[in-house]
Amino acid sequence: MNLFRIFSRPPSSAPAARERLQVLLAHERAVVGGDSDLVAKLRDEILRVIQKHMKIDQEKVSVTMERGDQMSTLAVDIEIPFKPGKKAA
Amino acid sequence: MGKVIVVTSGKGGVGKTTSSAALGAALAQGGEKVVVVDFDVGLRNLDLVMGAERRVVYDIVNVIQGDAKLTQALIRDKRLETLYLLPASQTRDKDHLTPEGVEKVIAALKKSFDWVICDSPAGIERGATLAMRHADVAIVVTNPEVSSVRDSDRIIGLLDSKTLKAEAGERMEKHLLLTRYDPARAARGDMLKVDDVLEILSIPLLGIIPESMDVLRASNVGAPVTIADGSSAPSRAYFDAARRLKGEELEVTVPGNEKRGFFGKIFGRKAA
Numbered sequence: 001m002n003l004f005r006i007f008s009r010p011p012s013s014a015p016a017a018r019e020r021l022q023v024l025l026a027h028e029r030a031v032v033g034g035d036s037d038l039v040a041k042l043r044d045e046i047l048r049v050i051q052k053h054m055k056i057d058q059e060k061v062s063v064t065m066e067r068g069d070q071m072s073t074l075a076v077d078i079e080i081p082f083k084p085g086k087k088a089a
Numbered sequence: 090m091g092k093v094i095v096v097t098s099g100k101g102g103v104g105k106t107t108s109s110a111a112l113g114a115a116l117a118q119g120g121e122k123v124v125v126v127d128f129d130v131g132l133r134n135l136d137l138v139m140g141a142e143r144r145v146v147y148d149i150v151n152v153i154q155g156d157a158k159l160t161q162a163l164i165r166d167k168r169l170e171t172l173y174l175l176p177a178s179q180t181r182d183k184d185h186l187t188p189e190g191v192e193k194v195i196a197a198l199k200k201s202f203d204w205v206i207c208d209s210p211a212g213i214e215r216g217a218t219l220a221m222r223h224a225d226v227a228i229v230v231t232n233p234e235v236s237s238v239r240d241s242d243r244i245i246g247l248l249d250s251k252t253l254k255a256e257a258g259e260r261m262e263k264h265l266l267l268t269r270y271d272p273a274r275a276a277r278g279d280m281l282k283v284d285d286v287l288e289i290l291s292i293p294l295l296g297i298i299p300e301s302m303d304v305l306r307a308s309n310v311g312a313p314v315t316i317a318d319g320s321s322a323p324s325r326a327y328f329d330a331a332r333r334l335k336g337e338e339l340e341v342t343v344p345g346n347e348k349r350g351f352f353g354k355i356f357g358r359k360a361a
Binding site: 017020 | 161
């Protein structure tokens with residue numbers, strides 16, 4: 001372990017810090033500048049549309065996001081109860 | 090029922106967020122179920138230090154205002170299964186952090202976690218007082234430096250008067266976490282010694298975290314230092330502090346970097 005440390009320093013971490021900050025601040029500046037966070041807006045509207053058609057149990061909804069520099073992903077995972085007796089709409 | 094810990098200091102920049110993340114991760118690495126809660130509404134940073142900044146969906150204010158369930162706002166760490174983060178809100182006013190709301194959130198977290206670590210904002214305003222309000226144990230983070238020690242003294246006063254425990258007439262358990270300590274400078278007489286700080290603040294010592302490049306490196310890559318490099322000097326200090334929190338009695342030492350060899354000294358310096 002010790003020898004390892006002497007001859008191979010860990011890869012520099014500053015580039016990672018720079019990249020993380022650039023992505024984060026690009027998103028945050030957009031929000032502070034007045035445009036609301038697009039991903040958050042989509043999240044709210046998607047949930048509202050679904051609520052129009054069915055009652056959502058908030059506990060059964062999982063929303064995840066991953067903000068990236070080129071692309072962000074939004075995943076809305078909803079458990080939809082299935083009642084065999086009822087005819088599908 | 091979980092234990093509620095507040096990590097506080099009064100002064101900013103002494104290492105509250107770093108220590109919250111490192112201790113939280115250290116406890117979770119030992120299998121405990123841990124949630125770290127960011128109370129710095131408007132200036133959140135715990136998400137960044139823990140490397141979850143891209144995954145924040147909801148925050149503590151969303152939960153308090155009923156826009157999201159607590160389980161939806163909790164972010165699970167990608168590296169440790171039992172480590173969770175509850176982010177602060179970045180955009181909303183800190184007035185949205187209400188005493189009733191915080192009480193509900195903490196009560197719910199206590200039920201499902203072994204440890205609830207509240208990362209306090211600097212200062213003595215609303216965020217800081219709410220972060221400490223429900224604590225069972227307080228960790229006072231202090232640098233061996235005059236203004237930090239003074240502010241810690243002030244915070245100790247608040248812990249003894251403004252918390253639920255204090256108001257109920259109970260004794261608040263407080264521990265000192267001395268961070269950014271440089272044994273060589275202290276030995277030269279250029280830095281307050283551990284004993285100086287202990288004598289002035291007179292609360293028991295939880296740990297001494299040595300000044301180290303490893304802390305900056307960990308925050309650069311978005312990992313608590315105990316995860317980024319578990320064998321580094323600050324990590325070993327945090328692991329020991331976590332064991333003391335769990336009630337173990339360990340002698341407090343200042344972990345140092347193992348002595349570098351001749352080549353290490355020559356080549357190591359340049360990159361550092």
